[in-house]
Amino acid sequence: MLNRTQWLLKGADRVLPLIRRVPFVIQRVALQQALNRCLAEPLRDGEFDLLRGRWLCLRIPDLDLAWYLTRNRDGLQIAERAKADVTIRGNWREFLLLASRQEDPDTLFFRRRLVIEGDTELGLTLKNLIDSLDPEVLPVWLWRNLERAGKGLAAS
Amino acid sequence: MQLVCPAGNLPALKAAVRQGADAVYVGFRDDTNARHFAGLNMDDKQFDAAVAHIRQHQRKLYVAVNTYPQPQGWERWQRAVDRAADHGVDALIAADPGVLGYAAQRHPQLSLHLSVQGSATNASALAFYAQHYNIRRAVLPRVLSLAQVRQVAANSTVPIEVFAFGSLCIMAEGRCHLSSYITGESPNLCGVCSPAKAVRWSEDAEGLSARLSEVLIDRYQPDEPAGYPTLCKGRFLVDGKRFHALEEPTSLDTLDLLPELAAMGVEAVKIEGRQRSPAYVEQVTQVWRAALDAHRLAPQRFTVKDQWRQVLAGLSEGSQTTLGAYHRSWQ
Amino acid sequence: MKLSLGPVLYYWDKEQLGRFYSEMSALPLDVIYLGETVCSKRRAMNLDHWLGLGRELQACSPAQIVLSSLTLIEAASELSSLRRLCDNGELLVEANDMGAVQYLAERKLPFVAGPALNLYNGHALAKLLDCGMIRWVPPVECSATLIRAVLDQAVELNRELPEVEVFAYGHLPLAYSARCFTARAENRPKDDCQFCCINYPDGLALSSQEGQALFTLNGIQTMSAEVTNLLADYPGLEACGADLLRLSPRAQGMVEVVQAFARVRQGEAPPLFVEGCNGYWHGQAGMLRVEEVGLC
Numbered sequence: 005m006l007n008r009t010q011w012l013l014k015g016a017d018r019v020l021p022l023i024r025r026v027p028f029v030i031q032r033v034a035l036q037q038a039l040n041r042c043l044a045e046p047l048r049d050g051e052f053d054l055l056r057g058r059w060l061c062l063r064i065p066d067l068d069l070a071w072y073l074t075r076n077r078d079g080l081q082i083a084e085r086a087k088a089d090v091t092i093r094g095n096w097r098e099f100l101l102l103a104s105r106q107e108d109p110d111t112l113f114f115r116r117r118l119v120i121e122g123d124t125e126l127g128l129t130l131k132n133l134i135d136s137l138d139p140e141v142l143p144v145w146l147w148r149n150l151e152r153a154g155k156g157l158a159a160s
Numbered sequence: 161m162q163l164v165c166p167a168g169n170l171p172a173l174k175a176a177v178r179q180g181a182d183a184v185y186v187g188f189r190d191d192t193n194a195r196h197f198a199g200l201n202m203d204d205k206q207f208d209a210a211v212a213h214i215r216q217h218q219r220k221l222y223v224a225v226n227t228y229p230q231p232q233g234w235e236r237w238q239r240a241v242d243r244a245a246d247h248g249v250d251a252l253i254a255a256d257p258g259v260l261g262y263a264a265q266r267h268p269q270l271s272l273h274l275s276v277q278g279s280a281t282n283a284s285a286l287a288f289y290a291q292h293y294n295i296r297r298a299v300l301p302r303v304l305s306l307a308q309v310r311q312v313a314a315n316s317t318v319p320i321e322v323f324a325f326g327s328l329c330i331m332a333e334g335r336c337h338l339s340s341y342i343t344g345e346s347p348n349l350c351g352v353c354s355p356a357k358a359v360r361w362s363e364d365a366e367g368l369s370a371r372l373s374e375v376l377i378d379r380y381q382p383d384e385p386a387g388y389p390t391l392c393k394g395r396f397l398v399d400g401k402r403f404h405a406l407e408e409p410t411s412l413d414t415l416d417l418l419p420e421l422a423a424m425g426v427e428a429v430k431i432e433g434r435q436r437s438p439a440y441v442e443q444v445t446q447v448w449r450a451a452l453d454a455h456r457l458a459p460q461r462f463t464v465k466d467q468w469r470q471v472l473a474g475l476s477e478g479s480q481t482t483l484g485a486y487h488r489s490w491q
Numbered sequence: 492m493k494l495s496l497g498p499v500l501y502y503w504d505k506e507q508l509g510r511f512y513s514e515m516s517a518l519p520l521d522v523i524y525l526g527e528t529v530c531s532k533r534r535a536m537n538l539d540h541w542l543g544l545g546r547e548l549q550a551c552s553p554a555q556i557v558l559s560s561l562t563l564i565e566a567a568s569e570l571s572s573l574r575r576l577c578d579n580g581e582l583l584v585e586a587n588d589m590g591a592v593q594y595l596a597e598r599k600l601p602f603v604a605g606p607a608l609n610l611y612n613g614h615a616l617a618k619l620l621d622c623g624m625i626r627w628v629p630p631v632e633c634s635a636t637l638i639r640a641v642l643d644q645a646v647e648l649n650r651e652l653p654e655v656e657v658f659a660y661g662h663l664p665l666a667y668s669a670r671c672f673t674a675r676a677e678n679r680p681k682d683d684c685q686f687c688c689i690n691y692p693d694g695l696a697l698s699s700q701e702g703q704a705l706f707t708l709n710g711i712q713t714m715s716a717e718v719t720n721l722l723a724d725y726p727g728l729e730a731c732g733a734d735l736l737r738l739s740p741r742a743q744g745m746v747e748v749v750q751a752f753a754r755v756r757q758g759e760a761p762p763l764f765v766e767g768c769n770g771y772w773h774g775q776a777g778m779l780r781v782e783e784v785g786l787c
Contacts, residue, residue: 049205054198054199105171105437105438105439105442106439107439108436108437108439108440108443108475109437109439110436110437110440110475111440111474111475113386113388114385114386114387114409114477115385116385116386120361121361124356124357124359124360124361125198125355125356125357125359128197128198128199128356129197129198129199129356130199131199132168132169132197132198132199132200132435133199135168135169135171135172135437135438136168136169136170136171136199136200136206137171138170138171138174139171228609228611228612228615229611229612230611230612230637230640230641231612231613231637231640231641231643231644232640234612234614234644255609256609256611256612256614256615257610257614257615257618257619258612258613258614258615258617258618259614261614261618262614277609278589278609279589279609280589280590281563281564281565281588281590282564282565282569282570282588282590283570283590284564284570284573284574284589284590284591284593284594285564285588285589285590285593287590287593288589288590288592288593288596289589291593292618302669303563303565303667303668303669304565304669305565305669308565308566308567311566311567315567330668330669330670331666331667331668331713332563332666332667332668332669334609335562335607335609335666335667336665336666336667337630337631337632337663337665337666337777338665338666338706338713340632340771340776340777341632341663341665341715341770341771341776341777341778342705342776342777342778343776344770344774344775344776344777346632348609348611348630348632349611349632373776375699375703375705376699376700376701376703377699378700379700392666394699395700396697396698396699396700396705396706397697397698397699397700397702398676398695398696398697398698398708399676399695401676402700405672405675405676405697405708406672406713407670485669485670
């Protein structure tokens with residue numbers, strides 16, 4: 005008998021690739037606003053300054069998505085295309101496990117479920133940076149749902 | 161035995177505390193400690209929060225200032241020692257005789273632990289540090305067999321802390337120049353081994369190549385797990401044979417030895433992994449807390465649960481574990 | 492600058508050692524180091540043999556004879572051997588572990604601090620000086636600039652400087668392990684190694700999968716594949732305050748090596764180029780060869 009989370013995750017495989025159909029402009033606006041809101045404190049503390057003038061690409065092959073991130077004067081900016089200094093590549097489940105802290109990133113890297121390409125030092129610095137973010141700075145509803153989804157995935 | 165857990169950042173420290181660590185060890189965000197990776201370790205704000213959190217939960221906080229300062233950086237190490245002392249941390253983990261001397265003289269109330277980077281493998285070496293710096297504990301390098309650990313523990317007045325779980329360093333810690341030979345940076349000189357800036361991955365017909373300063377460390381086929389190219393863990397050619405000539409990627413796991421470690425009077429068990437994530441710290445601490453509690457409650461009936469093994473194997477390099485030098489057959 | 496012959500790092504049998512030191516005794520060396528610094532299982536020579544060899548050398552060479560001690564001391568038996576070595580009563584001792592420093596300091600005996608001791612700043616040097624160190628062999632990864640800075644800092648701390656001996660020729664000793672890599676390469680456990688490292692008088696070569704020479708396996712010790720050679724850097728060595736140059740023995744060609752260094756010491760112009768790496772001396776990765784004309 006599946007619980008609600010696991011039922012939702014099963015559906016996600018069919019639904020999430022549909023994101024590709026959403027015009028990039030809308031993807032970008034929604035995601036960019038959300039990121040800048042959630043990461044307001046670390047942004048203020050200068051934690052993401054290492055991305056000034058440099059591009060991180062998050063590539064999700066099973067959703068055929070790639071987002072390019074940089075840090076400019078106003079905060080984090082997402083672009084449809086850029087020359088990536090470092091790319092982190094993985095399927096959507098791996099990123100969810102990562103975001104929800106249910107799986108250790110190194111384990112995902114060892115098993116090649118997450119791959120860093122390009123400037124390894126930048127990639128590892130970002131990994132350390134993300135690890136150091138206190139989930140308690142994220143909005144409670146977001147963290148709770150991330151955690152629940154991640155746990156469901158880890159248990160399956 | 162005390163459970164000493166690593167924290168490379170505040171969430172990891174909170175995870176360790178949450179899961180029952182007795183002590184947590186951290187470093188500052190610079191090269192005064194031997195895990196000097198960009199983005200890792202505590203900046204001022206995080207350190208203040210860490211101290212407050214530890215006090216609130218009545219655990220212990222150790223600060224590692226365990227690299228070897230060179231003359232032109234000396235003031236930086238002094239300031240690191242001062243910062244740790246001024247925050248009233250429970251111990252400073254150090255290796256350099258100069259740093260130990262400064263701490264002992266300037267902050268006599270600060271407990272000093274000899275870092276594994278001090279490479280002290282015998283009772284006489286421990287006696288040196290005990291006599292000159294009054295060290296309260298020593299972390300033993302991972303090159304000693306269990307019998308040798310027993311001998312050191314029996315013949316030394318200094319309480320012993322041993323590595324119980326985590327990545328394995330196969331060379332005597334603190335006396336390894338392999339990394340600086342290839343990349344120019346080593347733990348003693350810069351607080352890093354096999355630095356990330358020297359790493360380059362490339363995919364070609366022969367597989368996924370991992371290089372350090374353009375030296376090929378290993379090459380992986382699509383079905384093989386890939387590790388970080390720590391230079392002693394690659395596959396090399398000796399006499400025409402290709403194999404892990406030095407060490408294969410594996411993690412130390414001494415759960416099976418817990419009763420023996422306790423019996424020989426080891427004061428603390430140390431989990432390696434300041435560079436690992438909060439998820440790693442959370443899971444490893446949970447398993448070891450459960451194991452230590454189970455042993456304390458019923459030492460004679462202690463057995464290692466399969467579930468503990470699975471969790472630890474899942475977090476291990478190469479997805480496999482070893483008893484390392486503790487077991488003579490490893491040597 | 493004086494010339495010293497470092498301890499033989501490989502496992503040679505008594506006959507080979509005898510022939511080797513016989514050749515070396517005729518050369519203009521100022522210091523000769525004897526003893527086993529790598530593995531306590533190598534029993535071709537025991538303490539009495541080394542002391543005997545030392546007396547023979549003293550009879551036919553003006554060189555100072557020094558007894559080097561084991562670097563990695565793990566077993567209680569190794570500790571007692573170390574104690575006996577420190578108590579030998581005849582020869583100066585090179586300490587390669589802080590345990591040896593402790594014994595020698597307790598007995599108020601002067602000693603040489605070998606390259607396996609972690610001394611990277613003037614404060615640590617001062618401590619060892621206070622314990623009785625009279626000669627310092629810096630860790631092989633130290634650059635000229637670093638060595639100079641350490642000495643300067645020790646002077647600022649009002650210490651009288653020790654003699655400084657720089658590792659100037661030979662395979663660089665880089666790491667020590669509990670595991671025996673030679674045995675591993677022959678698929679033997681260390682407990683039943685059959686002393687196989689004796690079959691590799693110059694160590695066992697390790698290279699990358701692309702055939703790039705990386706390291707040399709010598710039992711529990713890992714050395715560089717490249718031979719370091721600082722002969723072309725002779726002026727820089729002088730300028731930095733080196734008092735002795737350590738020439739680390741190899742199975743072949745040591746006579747020519749010692750003579751080449753001796754000629755430059757006598758006033759011959761140092762060669763502009765020699766085979767071998769010198770990266771560490773110039774503050775870079777050890778395996779590199781850096782061309783640099785001029786002083787440090």
